[in-house]
Amino acid sequence: MSSVLSLTRPGGWPEDSSPRSVLFNIIPYGCCGADREELGNYIARLAAEHRVSRGSLTRRVIGPAAFEIFKVNPQRLVQEVGTSDFAVGVSGVTTQAKQWANILNHLTRRDDLELCTLLPFKDFISTFKLQSVSRRCCPACYEDDIAAGRATYDRLLWRVAAVNACPIHELRLMVLPKEPGYIHRPELANNNRDDTAQRFLKSGHKRVPASRDEIEDARLVANLIDDSAAFQTMTYSVSAQSTFLHHVIDTFFDSKSAHFAAELGVGKSQVHAWVHGQVRMSLPRLLLVARCCSCEVTDILLGKQVTKHFQSPSKNESSRIIQHLRRGAKSPLAEIGMRLRKLLEDGEVSDASAASDVLDVSRKFLRRHFPVENALLVQRGEENRRASRREATEAFSRAYLAEHCALVDAGIYPARRLVLERVDVEVHGALKHRKVQRAQLEAHQKTDTPIARRGGPPVVRLYVNKT
């Protein structure tokens, strides 16, 4: 069979028949930007429709096809499916997302799967922190899915880091627990996304209503996702962003970009760079400007002069967008010094940044005027952080040991993968792998269980607590 045929007709079809999709041509869920399905979820659903795991589908169909078209190593795709952050990568703006969207378009004979990723934004919006790394959801959306008789599915909108609310139910998005990774056993990476969602719904979570700004931001991004189909045929031009900003600054700020910057609460140099097309605006900034100008993000990107009035950002604008102006430096230096020394003596602050928050001054101010106290605070902060890291690692080791012993007692060899599946304490920070390895070695030493070497039979001995 020629390479083209295998991608346009499933095996066994006559060569003169019209092209058929190799995989089922299932339609992505959702009818607008607020509820469009993300690609990671689509792949899980596609595998479920074929009654196989994502790993098997990739190994048998997607991988070989990717090799034929893009010369991508099929084994690499299989391993990608096994990682716990697969859904993050595949729905984002990376080459990985592009390859998966393209190959699935081929296999399902669709042409819109790229719209289930954030790829259409790639050339228009700064990709810095565009995507949320954790899996988030709106529980009310999941309940709508169940009521409609379909499997719960993840919306692309929830993948956007700047979105913190569901525009339909006006609830804050909630973080779902991480799925276990199956990098060495991708065939186990079954369609457990739905299970995780179901478990989350039953866990008795507390729903938090979203603020007005959060709902407005979510609505703006949903509209942007709706518009993203048009982005595919367009090219980005810096002059559009400049045209929009020039219009706003000329009309409402007397052509003074510094006043516009002060009103938004961003730096003058930053606004200067936007206006002169040197820097692409990030999504949180685009949302802020769109909200103040009562327009859509697309209007800014296309340079439409639609702004009729300018509304200042609300006072409770979240601190992630507007920098908090510190006014403590206006007090006399001697007074600040006295307060700082008292804070140090009482041990009320854990580090330099906590002290600068209490005194309402910047870190730079603290460093410049009180170098000795600042050095002490920095040292204290470092010690505190080290202690809390040590504590977290020890908690992980204890949890690891407990699960290790439980497996040994049940007569099961405590392979690291099995133990990690049961441990519910997260291990944080750098050298994560090394921490896990150390916990494993300690557990094996304490319980006197030999580590099974490749090829050798695993040895299990009952654990007797000697203390």
Ligand SMILES: [Zn+2]
């Ligand atoms: Zn919702």
